[in-house]
Amino acid sequence: MKKKIMPFFTVLLITLNLYSQECQETVPKDTLTTNYVPNEETAKKIAEAIWLPIFGERIFEQRPYKATLVNDVWKVRGLMPLPCRNEPGCRGGTAYIEIRKSDCKILLVKHGR
Structure with a gap:
């Protein structure tokens, strides 16, 4: 056999x-697409999709998100929720994510304190 x-x-x-x-x-x-996250708005939508199952619906309180492109990596962070946003001594943190522009790889996800 x-x-x-x-x-x-x-x-x-x-x-x-x-x-x-x-x-x-x-x-x-040269015909392969290497720009899966072409702009700030796309980076913010991807970030929210990743954050939602991790941090829950409270992530929506951190809108509008801020996205910056540094060396082919989108760095997206949330803003402090409204009750704490304008108070200097308020404790809390915001969500943060790094997304590579060329292939949409998630490099880092965290929540600061």
Whole structure:
């Protein structure tokens, strides 16, 4: 039984290897999209989508979010909620996230205090 299966697996592995090489060669590198987070508004929407399941609906109190682009990384942070926003001694923190512009990879998520 083993003698019949081994040639089959050998042919299968060679075929898969050739197919993967063929697929890689047919997609020109310069046509791939490398700007998945093109602007500030997109970065804010992605941030909110990530924060919502982690921090809950209280994240909406930190609107409007502030997004800045630094070295191909979007840094998005929330604002202090309204009761604390204008009081200098108020305790609390805001949500923060770093999103790479080129591939939308989430680099860091935290909530400051």
